[in-house]
Amino acid sequence: MRRFSFFLCLLFSLGTLSPAHGAEREFRGAWVATVYNLDWPSKPGLPAATQKAQLRTLLDRAAAIKLNAILLQVRPASDALYASKKEPWSKFLSGRAGGLAWLRPARFRD
Template sequence: MRIKHVLHLLGVFFLIASTAQLLFAQPSPKREVRGVWIATIGNIDWPTVATGTNVEKQKQELIQILDQHKKSSMNTILFQIRPAADAFYGRGREGWSRYLTGKQGKPPEPFYDPLDFIIAECHKRGMELHAWINPYRASTTLNPNHF
């Protein structure tokens, strides 16, 4: 009699446990976001001072950064496109960033759009790109010509 009672209780326990697992289980996400920031303010991550204003060196450096993150299983890049009320893209009202060209408002020579470039390079690697802006920082220096 006792064994029947124990087996019955075990059966009820497993029934409750499996039902609870079905009711409270969280669905698996369709995919996992594994992202990393690339900061441009003060040339923290890109472009480094070593590349200067050389467009081809900037591009190669960015490609190396993306390749490194891809090898680390990252699938999302958060790229800072407006570090200080300036821009790392060729459209819009904001002037070009001094962190890209060395001089505020000066476009890269030869001309290229870093945002277009990084979008294309991320997509080649099957990575997403999210543009990151800093909406509150107007400047890190007192420059009378800056917005």
């Protein structure tokens, strides 16, 4: 009887040893901080062409390490990296609080 119980327990435990299946889709992302120009842009008030080049470099690096998402901080300090009727343009993008930003990150196209 003990052998039968042991065999039965072994049989049931082997049934749970199926190969693990990986996720069909994975989220591999990076946070890009804009507050105090930590990640992007490198300093406030850069020309749009320089900001685009820096953002393109960030995106190329992300692609090189197989990331599939970028989380861009668009509200760094009670301001915005997008056109808003309620919040001024970010000083970290335009160079001064409420200053006009020449680059629209939300509409960035390669």
